Amino acid sequence: MMTTEPEVPTPAVPRRAPREASARFRAPTHVHNVIERRRVLEGLRRSEPRRLTVIHAPAGYGKTTLAVQWLAILQDAGALVAWLGLHGDDVDPHWFLAHLLEAVRRALPAAGESIDDLAALIEQSAEDVQGYTLSALLEVVGDHEERVVLAFDDWHLVDEAAARRALVHLVDFAPPNLSIVLTSRRRPQLPLSRLRVRGHVVEIDADALRFDLDETREFLVELNGLRLDGDDVARLSAGTDGWVAALQLASLSLRDSADPAALISGFSGRHHSVGEYLAENVLDALPADVLDFLLATSVCDRLCGDLAGVLAGRGDGQAMLEELENRDLFLRPLDTEREWFRYHHLFADYLRRRLDRDHPDRLADLHARASAWFAEQTLVPEAVAHALGGGDIRRATDLVEQHAMPLVEHSRMVSLLGLLGRLPATAADDRPGLLMAVAWANCLLQRTAAAQSSLDALLPALPGAADHEEMRSEADVVQACIDIYGDRTDRAEDLVARSLHSSRSYRPWVVAVSANIQTFCDIHAMRFDRARERQRWAAPFHDRTRGPFAGVYGRCFAGVAALSQLDVPAAREELEGAVILARESAGRRSHAAQLAGALLGELHYVRGEVGEAERLLDESGELGSESGVVDFMIASFVLSARIKAARGATDESAELLVEGARVADRLCLTRLRAAVGAERVVQMLARGRTREAHRVARDLPEGSSRHDGIGVRIDQLRTSALAAVHSAEGEHDRAVALVEDLVAEATEHGQLRVATELSIQLAGIQQRAARCLSAERTLAAVLTRVVSAGVPQLVHEGGPDVRAVLARIVGRLGDGDVDESLPPAEELHALVANAPQPIGRASAGDLNGRELEVVRMLDVGRSNQQIARALGVTVNTVKWHLKNVFSKLDVTNRTEAVSVARRGGLLV
Template identity: 70%
Template sequence: MTPAARPAHPPDASSRFRAPTYVRNVIERRRLLAVLRADSWRQLTLIQAPAGYGKTTLAVQWLRVLEAEGAAVAWLGLHRDDNDAHWFLSHLLEAVRRALPESADTLDDLRELIEQGVEDTQRYTLSAVLELIGGHPARFVLTFDDWHVIDDARVHRALVHLLDFAPPNLSLLLTSRTRPRLPLSRLRVRQQLTEVDAAALRFDLDEARAFLVDLNGLALRGDEVARLSEGTDGWVAALQLVSLSLRDSADPAALIRDFSGRHHSIGEYLAENVLDALPVEILDFLLATSVCDRLCGELAGALAGRGDGQAVLEELERRDLFLRPLDAERTWFRYHHLFADHLRRRLERDRPEQVPELHRCASDWFSAHDLVPEAVAHALAAGDPGRATDLVESHAMPLVEHSRMVSLLGLAGRLPARATHDRPQLLMAIAWANCLLQRPHDAQLALDHLHLAVPVGPEHEEMHSEADVVQACIDIYGDRTDRVEELVERSLTRSAAYRPWIVAVAANIQTFCDIHAMRYRAARDRQAWARPFHDRTIGPFAGVYGRCFAGIAALAQLDLPAAEEQLQGAVALARESAGRRSHAARLAGALLGELHYERGELDEAERLLEESRELGAESGVVDFMVASYALLARIRADRGAGAESGELLAEGTEVAERLGLTRLRAAIEAERIRQLLAAGRLREARRAAQDLPGGTGWAGGIGVVIDQIRTGSVAAVRSAEGDHEGATALLEELIADLQRRGQVRAAVAATVQLSVVQERAARRMAAERSLAAALAHALPAGLYHPVLGGGPEVAAVLGRLLARAEADTWLDGGTGAGAPIASGELAALLARTGAGRMGQACAVELTGRELAVLRMLDLGRSNQQIARSLTVTVNTVKWYLKNIYTKLGATNRAEAVSLARRGGLLP
């Protein structure tokens, strides 16, 4: 048998997202529908019984009733591959997408997101789905057919999450052969559970008569119907077998007399009374096609070696041979589970030599139609792991370059343990996938196998060069640069000979090294050189990283317009190519948030940083994590959300320790020390400063930056202890080092800190000179927050500088303060320090939902409690809070409540 030629338009493979279309040989279960209607608004409906009891049929009939009443229905027919949480979430999103087409863009973004392998993706994805469903104006029914195939704990937790946080308009419907691991007792006590079991599903005498006589047209007396009903115990599958047998029986009365479902196994009965009575060509077709879970005409024809597959499928349906259409167009079909199981056992018994060939044929067909998971599954079922490995290998790098790393690793995980060890191309893709998902151990393991599989020699130079680039990528994710430039040199010098992807990533790695060696101009030039390679890569990953690194270099030099251009471009590229919630978009968004923070645009900075870390900030190089943890924690603390800030710092510390990222730990501890000093907890701040890590053991500029962070924090503690002279000496040495290395942005921040120390020491003239020098660099660049966040000391010094400007007594230019700054610019900056905000009148209008959130703030409710009350996600609550703060001119919860009460918005 050979696979069919690929058609111009492959058949739609979406049958698992559509409720089966049953139109023949089915009676309406009015008795059970009445039960379901009586409890129609309960949260969970569970239809549980062994195979052959009509679970799916009842579910379909009930969904038709609900759809007629205006409900939106999402259907997911579960397969074994849904035991992987990634596949389950992906399929769930597609099911909801088909029920809510107006939300397709958001759901597509979520599907891209789960490919990034972020630890908290499942929770976020489910919460976002529930929020979409909660916003739907009508009832929404989410159906899972064949839940018994699920035994993965994470997938079970996902269903529990859906139940725990379901909005009022959401109901769930499950069919299962076994009792699911769900909090059924709790739901039952709350009267949120409807159960239909095997006893309820059995046909009663009236239903058996309707099925056998009215629907199947059998001429049976009342006592004969009763005998058959009793003999089958109302089992629907057995009654259907009886009806098939009676149609062609030479002695119906004898068959009825002898029949008893208790004394005949289903397999024996099938063999004796149904299959053996079929024409040989039909039996051959059934056996050949039984290897597949679903069938279309072309696939069935390929398996059976005939050109009329669709016609035969329709004939089987007409004969009621346990074949069910899966869509209204009658493109896809499946056999009843009982029937399929028996056919497969009979195929194994009678024609075992055909089984591998049939699976190979199915694998070829699914592969030709780009249905890779099924193609791999059938290749493995054929006992051909080499074929399965070929399939995964051929799709591996395209999946990586499209940021579908989790899909690749899921497919590779189905292969035998050693199947990949002699496959260099597949090992390379697995190494890339694990590296980009920041799984360094697994990435290194794949690289080690790769080096063993590929001999050293000029004919393998490109592969070894690419392996070196992967190794360098692993290193920079670990914040190490000691050997990285050497690893990527060959890929950069031979750029014309290598794939654009390799060159683009190598250029990004070299740019990272340039940034952390303080070669900012070289970093920006490198990215300008690399742009053509970025443009020729598949997928956005390399291009987004390149723009981000160029933005970091520009920001370090206080070229904020260039930084904004690069970071905005990175965000746009990521969102357009990978989705708004993609890994790439989150990384770029974090750095763009940092830029807004430096400009003093705190609302926008907080929004972007919160979006970035909402799915977990443990991704990318350390620069991204510093923004997502330390900087967001600072914003939270400054706005009065101390508990949330503490949680961010604790989470960041755990990540830094687990991944061995000393620079991240130093940045987080520095922010913790800043907050302790602001709260007057000097003893704790001193201990934290003593425990700060040093840069010893970290090569190049990364070790230097760690030491610079330590110096700034120790200076802050000394100043708080009254040792202003010691703090000044540390800061002056730090500023000289920063200026010598060209770290302009960091030098401005350190100079503002020096001004604060000098003001505390009553060295007013020195404080003015220092702040004026910082302003000379900061204001032309639009860098405002080092001044705005400097506290009352900076505000006092700024006030005196304003007086000097107005009196035309600006400091001597020889001091380094630069040319005089216009008094209007200084006055505007002083006004932004926050003076007088609490005295402003509260003449604003809030929406109804904002007022509801405000009232819950007044009651002391947490974000999580507010989210549950309003049936929204925590992220949505934070959006409402941002709007409230903006309208009221508040910076935290307490201030918002106070201003609202003063303005009459609260009693």
């Protein structure tokens, strides 16, 4: 589909791209006209070490200057500093996390890959991943030997609930090598009392920051060279109350004053605002062109020479910035190359008020120039912000629409939705292209209701002209994608037919997603060969798409189709390829990697590699298991529960199944509910709870109302569970009849894996019914298939009854019987000997970063549920971490773990 990009006006002034797009990640450089705050710095030295240093005072008290001086001392001692200058957009949790990660990445370049993985994750996550991201970030920091200092400048801009939760998490669970410094115009709303009791915080307020008389004299006389006697200095100190910004303004006013004494006595106590009086005095004394430059450039939070020239309409922007710096006009360089600058916040606020007062007609034009400049540098958030600042909603919407689909295809869905959130609620209503991108973003984030809402708004916005038919077809693809996330295939094939038939008319992204949807439909219509062929056909389209989703899903679906046919080598190639692709294109921690990892874990499981399967499935569940299509969820909930039950972790297993049932009910996923219920039946029967198993099996959903392969699979799960219950109740004939019919049906449909699993179940039922010869024939018929495919776990799942049947078959081979239909004797002996791999017990040793974080939460009395929420993981994953903690510390409960950790110096 071809789209026309909206025209974005560009200024006539030639441009060059700045060396550094954003200076928010660099601490301001040292400037010459400040004094060293020796008195306050000495207090900080005495209070070391602390997890948190809070510097708070109104504007103009030198908070940032002190922070920079303190950080320089720490850097000289070997610390690595991550600086984040906060902006108003950081109130959004996504932007805050993204900028925090970037700040740390710049400070710890060796950890770039891990941090990039986390940055990709927050772009692709439908649910709140703050806890998980912060925990993983603390692990990254804790892996470094050097001290790491995280500095937040202007915390007051983000001092709201989400940012506060993030900061408290960082402080509470900081590794020993991490400390945090923040500046704020007001005392932050943090649990400072609790942190002070624990000795974790040092607080510096306005009283500590005020210049005393000695510092005032040093600043005015020694640093700025003013000829003032002791009384003048004392009057200035008293009149400004040690306010640093006022003293700097006073020094600028006094520098060219003919009567310093009169000026000093004139402002004290007579004006409503000392600062505004002095600012007026300074600005009114400037040449007109300098004042105009100041006002024009005040609309931006940061400036480089080219941007400043565009705003002021002159070609010497860099030279003017350097002149302002030399004049001490509250302009500070943000990098050592002196390419980026910013005005002191207090001065910038005053300039903007004066601009609005004296030249309100210029604001819209200045914001338009800034927006155009940032757009040309592809700095979309800033370009949108300035368009909105100038009241140009249309331009802001044009910019978001222009970049919307590229953001989706680069898997930056959350960024797109964040930009959209800055626009008025109705801005996209008449923008089909933007509505389409938003529908895609919500669909890929599995925000089904929001995706459907965007689609419902899109269709009426499309004109009836034929040139919009491609967009209508693309909307059908989005609808089909929503459907398969809901495990519905009844209309999906029809919805994607046009895109596949006319594939050259559509973007590769649309065709690739359509191919995946058709593959999903083929799998669940039991057309496995067609599903695999469809992915071979789609490979060139996957190669031409951007972002991980289409390619990863395509390989996963091809792997599912291959495994359904017990083509294990092909399944392994596809699923391992999917994991590699996801990790390389979206990051090791991405949802794409975890979804692919769950299916790869299932493959390891059927191959008998149970330990590796559990590891992959645990990893896939760290961000929650309700992502992707139902096939992913069945692996994450059902198979994980089966493995944990087999190693005796019955509570963990039960919690997984309860969670899976809850997700199935909430999302109306009948197949997931059937799979979870069937697994519950098997586990209940294994523990002798036959009556309860009967009730669960009876309540399993039926698939007969659905006229598709998914309905067939739902009925297979239900009937298999009922047969297991009947056999346990002694109704073997009834059970045998049910499973024989299922085997015949699965064989007819080409469900080789399902037919094999059901045949093994049938052999076990026949063994319990004392039909020994029938059991041996049934099992023998699939042994060659199991051995040649390399899926021994399918036999091991049959339990003691099937193992007894296998032992008799192998025993007769030992007696000299030859059966050409069976695998070679040595392979059968290996099948008997190789029981499922036991899950290894964690070795004693130091706790890793995540485990140490869990112990710290135990120390403050958090429950498993609270720990899960804080870490952004499931309760089951928390229990897995606790198991490892108890093993490594050689303890049996929480209290002992905390006690041992404290004695070992792991807790302070």
